[in-house]
Amino acid sequence: MSSTEDLRLGEPHEGRFLVVKSDRLTRICAALLKAAGASEDEAQAVATGCVNANLAGHDSHGVIAIPGYIDSLKAGDIVPGAEWTIVRESPTTAVIDGNWGFGFHVNAKAMALVIEKAKIANVAACTVFRQSHVGRLAAYPLMAVSAGMIGFAVAGSGSFPDCVAPFGGREARLGTNPISIGVPSNLQAPFLLDMATSAAAAGKLEVAIARREKIPEGWLIDAEGRPTTNPHDYLKGGVLLPLGGPEGYKGSGLAAIVELLCGLLPDPGFGPQPSGRENLGCFMAVFNVAAFCPLNKFKQEVAEFARYLKSATPSEGSPGVFYPGEIGYLRAQERMANGIEIEKATWDKLRTLARNYRLAGELDLA
Known part of the structure; x- marks a missing residue:
């Protein structure tokens, strides 16, 4: 598919989008990140994470973020190949210093460690600080789901510039501070909560x-x-604004708790850093379902609960009830088949990067 063939014309976005297959988009983004200094593993992790976000409909965390990550690499705010450090550890916990590495890479390794701890101790948790943006937060609870466990993750803004007003205020004091929980089930789509505590993600x-x-x-x-x-x-x-509209104190309160878990708990991971780098923190926990009840029984009952939710008669003008995670899954199936809509402005930035790194011909972005 050439760049001209990618152009999709038609209302209501005539000439403003290009439709690109996910595998091609992943290859382009990985090549650009690697050219900017990321390792092969890091480049693949970030590119795959961004494209997966696009597939699920989280375009705010998709490839639109790639140029910004590359800018951070150039500025030295992201350190490719950084070795993480376990600052404090017990059989069930860990405090991890990401040493300014790619959040996608550091957070995935941290979640893998917590899953291994939970296999032995049944419940485990970690905090991670001094890392870059972690992408779509749902990626990490889904790792636990694949291991037959319940995964929980929250991400705070740390020293990243605040962008959300606390309820009743008009000045930013909070981040978008997302929460994600994944639950094993026998459903085709994952039973997955993935939400910002603000009215919308900044992206x-x-x-x-x-x-x-x-x-x-x-x-x-x-x-x-x-x-x-x-x-x-x-x-x-x-x-x-915080999530909740007239009841925005709910989203504001959730965001404040997330900030404490991600910022204050991994002391000294909160506040401005001497380097001036952005310090984003995460708190993640895993619960081994088998420690509470038989896994297969639990997965079946989660599926039955989801079907019970979906059995509710649709309200006026509604297409019906979707359980958490179902819409993202359905959207991903459609986008895998038909391609991902990318804003022309974002595509132009990727094309410029490809030219700057002399990859335009190789990536068919001339």
């Missing part, structure tokens, strides 16, 4: 800007504290 504003679209009401207030549907107001001092 969704970047996507809206790239697509020249308005955002829904309730996501953002401008620098004067007024509601706005213009994503550009975010770049002019606007802030995201």
Whole structure:
């Protein structure tokens, strides 16, 4: 598929999107990251994580982030090949210093360690600090699900610039601070919660800007504290609102707890760093289902519960009930078959990077 063949014309986004197959997109992003200094493993982990986010419909955490990661590499804010350090450890816990490595890579290794601990101790947890952006948080609980365990992960903003106002405020004091929980089941799609504690992920504003679209009401207030549907107001001092609308104290409270788990618990992982680098923290926990009840019985009962949820009569104008994780799975199946829509603005950035690294011909991005 050539770059011209990727162009998809038609309403309502005529000329503003390109449709690219996921395997091609992964190859392009991995090659660009490797050219920027990432190792083969790191480049593949980040590229795969970003494309998987696109597949599930989390475009805010997809390939739109690749140019930013490369900028961070150039600035020295991400250290390729960084060796993580276990600062503190017990049979059931670990505190991990990522030493400014790729969050995708560090966090995956941390979750793998916690899963191994849970195989012996049944319950295990870790904190990770001094790492870069971890991508779509759901990737890590899903690792636990594959091992027959319940996975839990939260990510705080650390020293990353705050972008969310606490409930009742108009100045940023919190991050988007996502929460993700994955549960083993016999369902075709994973039973998976994956949500920001803000009204929307900050990356969704970047996507809206790239697509020249308005955002829904309730996501953002401008620098004067007024509601706005213009994503550009975010770049002019606007802030995201917490999840919950009129009951935004719920999202605000959740975000504050996430910040404590990810920022204060892995002491000294919170606050500005001498290097000026962004310090993003995570807290992850794993629960071995077999320690509580037979795994197969639990998986079957989770599936029955999901079907019970879906049996509810649809409300007016609703397509019906979807259990957590189902929509992302269905979207991924569709995008695997038909390709991923990439904003032309993002594609142009990837093309420019390919030219700068003299990979345009090899990657068919001339």
